[in-house]
Amino acid sequence: MSSPWHWGMDLGAVATYGAVAGLNAYTSRMNAFFFFSKTVPEEFRSTDEARTIERRYRQELLWAFAVAVGLYLLLKMASPFSWLLCLCAGIMAQTLAASVAFARANGQVGHALRRMTNDSESLVTQPVSIPLLEQRSTAKHSVLWILLAPVAGLLGVYVAFAGSHMGLGEFLQAMSQSRADGMLGLGVGMEFGAILLFLQLKYFSRSRSEMGRFTLEGARWVVWLGALAAILSATTVPLHWMVTSQIRIGVLCALLAVIATRILYAYARSSRFAPPAAERGGDAFWRWGMFYYNPTDPSVFIQHRCGPGYTLNFARAVSWVLALALLADLGFVLCRHLWR
Numbered sequence: 001m002s003s004p005w006h007w008g009m010d011l012g013a014v015a016t017y018g019a020v021a022g023l024n025a026y027t028s029r030m031n032a033f034f035f036f037s038k039t040v041p042e043e044f045r046s047t048d049e050a051r052t053i054e055r056r057y058r059q060e061l062l063w064a065f066a067v068a069v070g071l072y073l074l075l076k077m078a079s080p081f082s083w084l085l086c087l088c089a090g091i092m093a094q095t096l097a098a099s100v101a102f103a104r105a106n107g108q109v110g111h112a113l114r115r116m117t118n119d120s121e122s123l124v125t126q127p128v129s130i131p132l133l134e135q136r137s138t139a140k141h142s143v144l145w146i147l148l149a150p151v152a153g154l155l156g157v158y159v160a161f162a163g164s165h166m167g168l169g170e171f172l173q174a175m176s177q178s179r180a181d182g183m184l185g186l187g188v189g190m191e192f193g194a195i196l197l198f199l200q201l202k203y204f205s206r207s208r209s210e211m212g213r214f215t216l217e218g219a220r221w222v223v224w225l226g227a228l229a230a231i232l233s234a235t236t237v238p239l240h241w242m243v244t245s246q247i248r249i250g251v252l253c254a255l256l257a258v259i260a261t262r263i264l265y266a267y268a269r270s271s272r273f274a275p276p277a278a279e280r281g282g283d284a285f286w287r288w289g290m291f292y293y294n295p296t297d298p299s300v301f302i303q304h305r306c307g308p309g310y311t312l313n314f315a316r317a318v319s320w321v322l323a324l325a326l327l328a329d330l331g332f333v334l335c336r337h338l339w340r
Contacts, residue, residue: 013072013087021065024098025058037289037305038109049112057105064097106289146198149223150191156231163238179243183233190226194219205301211273218262275303
């Protein structure tokens with residue numbers, strides 16, 4: 001018989017899938033500047049064809065939600081995978097299905113606009129040169145503030161190490177026995193990822209937009225949360241604490257809650273995140289409405305058209321390196337979880 005804890009985890013998974021479906025459903029109209037990543041006349045949104053496209057998209061999102069829930073339940077009952085792995089598998093399946101639905105809607109909008117104008121080229125702006133350097137922020141205190149976080153994290157870990165009166169090997173073994181090594185890896189990963197994102201946005205994108213400032217502020221919060229996670233994981237050794245599975249899930253849920261709150265705030269305030277003028281044209285540079293490819297744009301990070309956030313300019317080689325590194329990191333975490 002399942003315990004209330006397991007019922008709660010199942011309800012949490014379903015609620016997570018529902019939240020993802022709700023956010024995906026909102027992307028079609030949340031951005032006042034684009035409709036399914038297409039630059040459309042204001043009157044197009046109120047046409048019957050636009051409503052039909054949006055209704056079909058939301059119906060496909062319901063199917064994606066059902067696929068995610070079904071896959072979660074199947075893996076939970078028929079596989080040895082943990083709750084977290086089953087949850088992530090459902091999210092990945094739901095995201096893939098929602099992406100296919102969005103790409104289909106993007107194509108339908110494009111066909112509708114071509115029928116309305118009988119001239120597909122008139123809907124596309126082809127920028128030859130897009131400025132970057134003149135829109136770069138010059139403040140230096142923000143860089144020092146974010147780089148101070150890993151220093152504070154290392155100092156906290158060293159204080160815990162010195163207080164344990166152990167050698168380095170014994171300290172690492174004790175941390176593994178207390179099952180705090182995962183939290184340490186999470187903290188270090190958050191620090192590294194947030195610093196990398198901060199530097200990329202600050203020096204390789206148009207960071208002085210409203211979305212740029214909002215994202216840089218979020219990166220500063222993430223790097224300090226990562227430093228705090230690293231310090232707490234090291235503190236478990238001298239205090240002889242044990243990080244149970246409930247604590248790990250609780251920490252993960254807290255982080256997800258912070259991220260979800262940040263995302264919801266961004267969606268609620270989406271009208272203030274106007275894209276830079278240089279990015280308001282060029283529909284031809286958006287493949288399937290989700291992937292940006294423009295060799296004339298020096299930016300690596302581009303404000304996304306279908307949600308508050310950024311995507312990569314895949315015309316830049318470094319973008320492929322970053323994407324592959326992220327996939328490799330996810331694959332490493334998955335393999336480590338399966339072999340443990």
